[in-house]
Amino acid sequence: MKGYLVLENGDVFPGQLLGASNARDVHGEAVFFTGMTGYQDVATDPSYRGQIVVFTYPLIGNYGISDGQQEQSGEWQPRALVMGECSADGYHYQSKETLVSRAGGAPILTDVDTRALVKRIRTSGAMGAVITTDPDAVTWENVTPIEEQALVKEVSTQTMETFGAGDTHIVLIDFGHKKAMVDTLCAYGAKVTVVPYNTPLPTIEELEPDGLLLSNGPGNPKQLQEQLPTIKAAIMQYPTFAICLGHQLIALAFGGDTAKLVFGHRGANQPVIDKRTGRVDMTAQNHSYVVDRASLKGTELEVTHVNVNDESIEGLAHGRLPIRSVQYHPEAHPGPSDSQHLFSMFFRMIAKEKEVSVHA
Numbered sequence: 001m002k003g004y005l006v007l008e009n010g011d012v013f014p015g016q017l018l019g020a021s022n023a024r025d026v027h028g029e030a031v032f033f034t035g036m037t038g039y040q041d042v043a044t045d046p047s048y049r050g051q052i053v054v055f056t057y058p059l060i061g062n063y064g065i066s067d068g069q070q071e072q073s074g075e076w077q078p079r080a081l082v083m084g085e086c087s088a089d090g091y092h093y094q095s096k097e098t099l100v101s102r103a104g105g106a107p108i109l110t111d112v113d114t115r116a117l118v119k120r121i122r123t124s125g126a127m128g129a130v131i132t133t134d135p136d137a138v139t140w141e142n143v144t145p146i147e148e149q150a151l152v153k154e155v156s157t158q159t160m161e162t163f164g165a166g167d168t169h170i171v172l173i174d175f176g177h178k179k180a181m182v183d184t185l186c187a188y189g190a191k192v193t194v195v196p197y198n199t200p201l202p203t204i205e206e207l208e209p210d211g212l213l214l215s216n217g218p219g220n221p222k223q224l225q226e227q228l229p230t231i232k233a234a235i236m237q238y239p240t241f242a243i244c245l246g247h248q249l250i251a252l253a254f255g256g257d258t259a260k261l262v263f264g265h266r267g268a269n270q271p272v273i274d275k276r277t278g279r280v281d282m283t284a285q286n287h288s289y290v291v292d293r294a295s296l297k298g299t300e301l302e303v304t305h306v307n308v309n310d311e312s313i314e315g316l317a318h319g320r321l322p323i324r325s326v327q328y329h330p331e332a333h334p335g336p337s338d339s340q341h342l343f344s345m346f347f348r349m350i351a352k353e354k355e356v357s358v359h360a
């Protein structure tokens, strides 16, 4: 069936519509992902909730759908996918599922001039978009801009869940976490309790965590204003590592600010420099918002990592407390695992804290 992506600025990109179970218009924010692989990880990453993801790599679906290794959550997360070409059946994985069947009715628009579309997003910025079969009948009424959508509560767990059986107990505050985070923490010897994003401090305390992990998640971090006092109290009490949305929340909790990038960073090759060591890691990224540098003045947060391409803030450390955060994804999925060493840093931070309390 013929389908279209219509941008909020009126531009129309035609294609072929696969997988849409009905002809209803699907609204979202059009963003682009530049990795060559990782479509299943992207399509199940809760941070993509509310978005229409355009792949710059021309052929998607070609290695198939895995039974689980690539899944970052149990659900299909983006509103829609847009690509140059969709491979009908992928090789590598033996699963009978194809990208279209895995999408479960969420639209996939193929045969799109993604190069022209991505250039447009790069110049005009990420913006509202619709996947439709009738571009002349599109309406923008009653569409809440993504900045104002409360997306975290759609993706955060409703109940607590425990994984692994290691000696170090990590409480993962779930703003829409990727499974790879839990898997990595468990591989490093942790027991992980995943808790809802709005878990009150006494409940966290009852769990007696050795450390906290503040996860990634969708949407505008300022939608979580109400949670900031609890987040601040919790991270001041326990060694904390925070990733992506979690990193932005740490800045907000300590009085910093966030701003939206024109078109964000989504891909697998963003170079990040550690200002303390000079080491550069190629990183997996997926974000629209960044911590605003000027807003950190007067806070106790220091910038530890910077994006080599645009000098945006990529990592923070608290001057006094064991709190570290990064804007990128050390758990990868999809992308390079160069920055996995940050998990070792987190466990060292926890071990040091334990030592201090034993001697206190």
Ligand SMILES: NC(=O)CC[C@H](N)C(=O)O
Pocket: 047, 215, 216, 217, 218, 219, 220, 221, 243, 244, 245, 246, 286, 287, 288, 289, 290
């Ligand atoms: N992956 C994430 O956690 C994304 C954080 C936030 N939603 C952003 O777009 O900047």
